[in-house]
Amino acid sequence: MRIVITGAAGFLGSHLARRFLDAGDTVVGVDNFITGSRRNIEELMGDPDFSFVEHDISKPLHFGERVDGILHFASPASPVDYLEHPIPTLKVGSLGTHHTLGMARLHKARYLLASTSEVYGDPQVHPQPEEYWGNVNPVGVRGVYDEAKRFAEAMTMAYHRHHGIDTRIVRIFNTYGPRMRPADGRVVSNFLVQALRGDPLTLYGDGSQTRSFCFVDDEVEGIFRLFRHPDRIHPVNIGNPVEFTIRELAEIVLEETGSDAPLESRDLPTDDPKVRRPDIGLARDLLEWEPKVALREGIQRTIPYFRELVEREDARARPIT
Numbered sequence: 647m648r649i650v651i652t653g654a655a656g657f658l659g660s661h662l663a664r665r666f667l668d669a670g671d672t673v674v675g676v677d678n679f680i681t682g683s684r685r686n687i688e689e690l691m692g693d694p695d696f697s698f699v700e701h702d703i704s705k706p707l708h709f710g711e712r713v714d715g716i717l718h719f720a721s722p723a724s725p726v727d728y729l730e731h732p733i734p735t736l737k738v739g740s741l742g743t744h745h746t747l748g749m750a751r752l753h754k755a756r757y758l759l760a761s762t763s764e765v766y767g768d769p770q771v772h773p774q775p776e777e778y779w780g781n782v783n784p785v786g787v788r789g790v791y792d793e794a795k796r797f798a799e800a801m802t803m804a805y806h807r808h809h810g811i812d813t814r815i816v817r818i819f820n821t822y823g824p825r826m827r828p829a830d831g832r833v834v835s836n837f838l839v840q841a842l843r844g845d846p847l848t849l850y851g852d853g854s855q856t857r858s859f860c861f862v863d864d865e866v867e868g869i870f871r872l873f874r875h876p877d878r879i880h881p882v883n884i885g886n887p888v889e890f891t892i893r894e895l896a897e898i899v900l901e902e903t904g905s906d907a908p909l910e911s912r913d914l915p916t917d918d919p920k921v922r923r924p925d926i927g928l929a930r931d932l933l934e935w936e937p938k939v940a941l942r943e944g945i946q947r948t949i950p951y952f953r954e955l956v957e958r959e960d961a962r963a964r965p966i967t
């Protein structure tokens with residue numbers, strides 16, 4: 647298949663591109679580098695089946711050649727990034743989704759939208775099954791991301807129902823691993839960089855809030871299987887269902903890096919969800935998929951990547967707060 651991946655220079659997009667190339671597909675990556683990096687596609691650029699277009703997908707893009715599949719992953723994804731780029735986030739979730747769906751319609755291509763656990767907001771149902779409609783503050787600071795993704799889901803379903811497009815929606819839960827941008831502000835990248843530098847680990851709130859962390863290889867495999875599934879139209883959660891408090895994560899990071907850095911309390915960000923954990927019953931049944939990498943092992947597998955960046959001082963590109 648000839649696959650287009652938007653956001654291919656990002657963390658997940660670049661891993662996903664590798665997964666499709668390994669399966670024998672041809673991949674065209676699209677990215678404008680707003681939060682991605684050229685380093686993430688260096689390895690892909692050496693593959694004759696990979697090509698790259700630098701483009702802001704919030705503006706239309708036309709491919710003359712055949713396209714069989716489109717995976718729309720372009721979007722700032724970390725709270726720090728989407729708070730810094732609120733309007734590009736809303737545009738790529740709305741206009742970018744519209745343009746890529748239009749491309750799918752023109753080429754009669756299969757379409758997969760990268761959605762998020764953030765559509766459940768600060769959830770009142772726990773763990774979160776796909777049927778839950780969520781608890782999102784539309785006018786809060788996080789609304790730029792959450793509502794863009796909710797709009798994107800609605801648009802994807804409309805293109806399926808109205809134009810008969812073959813669509814998939816994955817709701818991705820907190821994923822981590824090599825190729826995360828060290829200064830993207832997410833908790834795993836922050837804690838690892840801080841621990842490796844010997845700086846205090848910034849614990850927001852009292853650290854009792856929870857997340858369920860999925861190693862990137864597991865996440866990518868789940869997404870790949872969903873894309874290949876013959877007929878799943880409605881959203882599917884892909885994430886690791888083992889839940890940790892943020893304080894527990896800090897302890898694991900300190901143990902695995904061998905760091906004796908202290909914890910430093912910071913204010914809890916506005917509308918920070920108190921709990922998050924996917925119900926993955928559907929993914930288990932439908933895709934015969936479940937995560938294989940436990941958090942401690944995934945952290946061990948991520949440390950060498952961050953250690954190299956810290957040693958090269960790349961992580962100082964932006965102060966971590």
Ligand code: NAD
Pocket residue numbers: 652653654655656657658659676677678679680681682683701702703704718719720721722723724734738742760761762763817818819820821822827
């Ligand atoms: P990332 O920031 O590493 O990657 C996003 C990529 O999209 C970047 O390379 C960025 O430059 C590109 N991009 C953004 N706007 C663009 C535009 N207008 N045109 C072209 N390219 C653009 O983030 P990620 O973690 O890899 O996330 C990828 C996708 O997965 C996002 O859609 C995100 O919402 C979703 N997601 C990720 C997670 C996670 O834990 N990593 C969780 C939920 C959802």
Ligand code: UDP
Pocket residue numbers: 724725726820831832833834836837848849850851855857892914915918919967
């Ligand atoms: N967090 C933290 N310290 C940090 C970064 C994040 O305590 O340096 C907390 C944050 O408040 C949230 C959780 O870790 O409760 C996960 O944050 P992240 O930004 O990774 O993603 P989110 O799940 O909130 O989108």
